[in-house]
Structures are given as C-alpha cells and as structure tokens.
Amino acid sequence: MKAYIFNIQKFSVHDGPGIRTTVFFKGCPLKCIWCHNPESQSKGKEILYDKSKCSLCGTCIRACRNQAIEIKGKTLMTNMDKCSFKGDCVFACINSARQIAGKEYTLDEVMKEVLKDRVFYKNSGGGVTLSGGEPLIHAEFVEAFLKELKKENIHTAVDTCGYGDFKVIERIAEYTDLFLYDLKITDDEKHILYTGVSNKIIIDNLFKLSKIHDNINLRLPLIEGINADENHILEVLRLIKGMNINKVNLLPYHDIARHKYEKLGRPFAGNMEKPADEKLIRYKEMFEKEGYMVKIGG
Numbered sequence: 001m002k003a004y005i006f007n008i009q010k011f012s013v014h015d016g017p018g019i020r021t022t023v024f025f026k027g028c029p030l031k032c033i034w035c036h037n038p039e040s041q042s043k044g045k046e047i048l049y050d051k052s053k054c055s056l057c058g059t060c061i062r063a064c065r066n067q068a069i070e071i072k073g074k075t076l077m078t079n080m081d082k083c084s085f086k087g088d089c090v091f092a093c094i095n096s097a098r099q100i101a102g103k104e105y106t107l108d109e110v111m112k113e114v115l116k117d118r119v120f121y122k123n124s125g126g127g128v129t130l131s132g133g134e135p136l137i138h139a140e141f142v143e144a145f146l147k148e149l150k151k152e153n154i155h156t157a158v159d160t161c162g163y164g165d166f167k168v169i170e171r172i173a174e175y176t177d178l179f180l181y182d183l184k185i186t187d188d189e190k191h192i193l194y195t196g197v198s199n200k201i202i203i204d205n206l207f208k209l210s211k212i213h214d215n216i217n218l219r220l221p222l223i224e225g226i227n228a229d230e231n232h233i234l235e236v237l238r239l240i241k242g243m244n245i246n247k248v249n250l251l252p253y254h255d256i257a258r259h260k261y262e263k264l265g266r267p268f269a270g271n272m273e274k275p276a277d278e279k280l281i282r283y284k285e286m287f288e289k290e291g292y293m294v295k296i297g298g
C-alpha cells in the first residue's frame, strides 16, 4: 500500500495540540483559488522550477534522458508528458532550481518517519496530523496509517475539506482524536466558483460527523472580497447551531504561496487580501458570543 505525500513537516504547532508532525498527502478534489499548497492539488508528481535560481547553464537539459526540458527565451520549459519524474535534472542542478513535489511512501516508511519524533509528542501533548491536499482521497492508506498510530498510542488529527464519501469519514473517525474540518464558503454558487465543487456534501458530512464525533475544530479560511463578510459568518453560525463543534479557527488569507504558483508555472490569483484585524476581532466575538472557543490563526 502506497500514497503520494509531498511533505512531512516536523515541529508543526498549528495543526492541532502540542508539537506535531504533519503529513501532507497529495491530491485534492477542490481547487480553491487561494490554496496555500497548490502543489498538493494534483494527485501525481510535479516539477517545481525556481527561475530566480536558474543560470540557464543547460546541465539539466543534458541530464534529462527523455529530452523533456528546453530553453525558451530566458526560462526553461518542461514537457510534463515526456517527464518520467526520475529526478535526474534535480540531482544535476547545482543551483537547486528544480524540485519534485510528491514522493511515494509505503505505510512502513511513513510510520518510521513520524515515530522519530514521538518523544516530542509525548512531552508536549502533540501527535501526528494528516493533511494535504485531502487525506480522504487516500482512504485505505489513511485508515491503516491512523490505526498504526493508535496502536502506538499517538494522538491523531485529520485536516479535511470534508468533500468525500461519508463512509470513509465514518471508518476513520474511530481512529481520529481530532478533526480539523474546513468550511470555505457557505453560499453554494460562490463555493462552486472559487473551489470548483458544491459545498452540499461538505456541509452534509459535517452534520453527520458531528453526530458521531465529539472533537471537531471548524477551520474557516477568510479572504477579503470572497468570504470575509458578516453574512458568511452569520450563515456559518446558523449551520453549526446544535452541532458538536468545540472550537473555531479563523484563518486569514495570506499570499505566502505566490512563489509556489510561479514555480509550478501556474497563474496566481493576486486580487485577494487578508481581512482587516478589526473585522477578524468582530467575527471572533460573534462566535464567542455563541459560546465557541475561537482562535485567529491555526
């Protein structure tokens, strides 16, 4: 059993309690235009190319056995149809201008990696968080991974966009101590426009999950011009009323992923902004008034 993972981040402090290792799975059914991890969206491997580090020396072109790279003007173009993702160009480049996003891991390999830090989990009340991309699309692997972690008595968290088969969520719920559940946009038309899919399954799954699990943190990305408005907050409050939700994280947009879009050769939607601090404080108070624990940030 194998899964594509694009990052195993140690000493993570924003993805659940204590010090954690966050395992980022590759592949996501959503395509949020503000996504901070655009390299997570595609299920397979991808080439990241940092033009600012490239001296156009041509070493990678010579190293590539598939003739997939060529110089076009002052940059390199990689023909992904020809690329075998063996990484000869990555090893050849002395400027570290090329990287491969995504590596296949077996369950044993990923367990070995996360167990290296168990002393930190123990001392800080931390554990392992499965994130992405979307962990649910690697259902079998994720279920087996969570079971192994529980056998080792490690706290588990799953960060999900909630878009998937509820049967999978139900199966993994037994081995998941904490769900970090993202709710992006309450207006369905806008949700389709900005993420590519309807929010109906996501809201329905949240409702069903709250009936069988008692540790759910709701995570709300807030982007000025898209969903950072009072109507959205009021609608979230209406939707979650009566649900078993403990905590709300307000996640203001930031544009730190801009360079990742450049490296992937994808357009970056630059017209988004972080909501003003006063707005965030007002939204925080709106949730607190209804009895929720709220944090601005992860």
Ligand code: SF4
Pocket (backbone or CB within 6 Å): 053, 054, 055, 056, 057, 058, 059, 060, 061, 076, 092, 093, 094, 095, 096, 097, 098
């Ligand atoms: S080897 Fe590195 S520096 Fe040279 S052309 Fe390729 S990416 Fe650019």
Ligand code: SF4
Pocket (backbone or CB within 6 Å): 028, 029, 030, 031, 032, 034, 035, 036, 037, 038, 040, 041, 132, 133, 134, 161
């Ligand atoms: S759900 Fe998350 S990983 Fe998927 S596209 Fe949206 S922000 Fe990115």
